[in-house]
Amino acid sequence: AQSVTQPDIHITVSEGASLELRCNYSYGATPYLFWYVQSPGQGLQLLLKYFSGDTLVQGIKGFEAEFKRSQSSFNLRKPSVHWSDAAEYFCAVAGNYGGATNKLIFGTGTLLAVQP
Amino acid sequence: EAQVTQNPRYLITVTGKKLTVTCSQNMNHEYMSWYRQDPGLGLRQIYYSMNVEVTDKGDVPEGYKVSRKEKRNFPLILESPSPNQTSLYFCASRRVLSYEQYFGPGTRLTVT
Numbered sequence: 001a002q003s004v005t006q007p008d009i010h011i012t013v014s015e016g017a018s019l020e021l022r023c024n025y026s027y028g029a030t031p032y033l034f035w036y037v038q039s040p041g042q043g044l045q046l047l048l049k050y051f052s053g054d055t056l057v058q059g060i061k062g063f064e065a066e067f068k069r070s071q072s073s074f075n076l077r078k079p080s081v082h083w084s085d086a087a088e089y090f091c092a093v094a095g096n097y098g099g100a101t102n103k104l105i106f107g108t109g110t111l112l113a114v115q116p
Numbered sequence: 117e118a119q120v121t122q123n124p125r126y127l128i129t130v131t132g133k134k135l136t137v138t139c140s141q142n143m144n145h146e147y148m149s150w151y152r153q154d155p156g157l158g159l160r161q162i163y164y165s166m167n168v169e170v171t172d173k174g175d176v177p178e179g180y181k182v183s184r185k186e187k188r189n190f191p192l193i194l195e196s197p198s199p200n201q202t203s204l205y206f207c208a209s210r211r212v213l214s215y216e217q218y219f220g221p222g223t224r225l226t227v228t
Binding site: 004034036042043044045046049051094102103104106 | 206
């Protein structure tokens with residue numbers, strides 16, 4: 001079955017440190033991959049997306065992600081974390097599931113805390 | 117400004133009292149959907165609509181109803197809410213052939 005796994009439920013990093021959030025997906029065809037961020041009390045904001053082409057994609061707020069087909073991964077990275085990055089991050093894959101076209105399947109999320 | 121709006125943003129109600137959460141988008145999107153977000157479970161799709169008068173069940177439709185009488189609106193109806201429907205609800209929209217969804221700000225529902 002198609003699925004998205006975010007193995008880290010909660011991560012704490014120090015401000016200024018680098019960050020990597022893991023995402024693994026299971027999908028038979030070429031995946032369309034997304035990272036969303038949800039700040040406290042806010043809706044979901046799209047950080048970046050991968051459809052095809054260059055496997056390293058740049059997003060907003062200084063985030064990037066790398067698609068690795070051989071590892072079925074789409075990890076999110078940021079070289080230097082800011083306190084305002086504290087939020088919950090969701091990885092998602094879009095595809096055709098059970099008759100639904102372009103359906104989004106979400107991971108369970110990773111909650112990021114940033115220490116001063 | 118392109119946006120998806122939801123109302124109310126917060127709602128506390130009692131078991132069995134019918135309620136409706138409204139969702140509206142101004143981007144002329146054909147596709148709209150509802151999700152619920154629960155800790156440790158991520159976002160799960162409740163219902164979706166490919167266009168006016170076309171709706172279908174998502175992954176967790178039990179206890180919910182929807183309607184799509186106009187392209188811009190997609191209300192979520194809980195005819196007899198129960199405490200297990202306490203959750204954070206998101207409405208989203210997109211072009212039917214697009215993969216990129218736009219989300220509303222969320223509605224936090226508590227059923228006591």
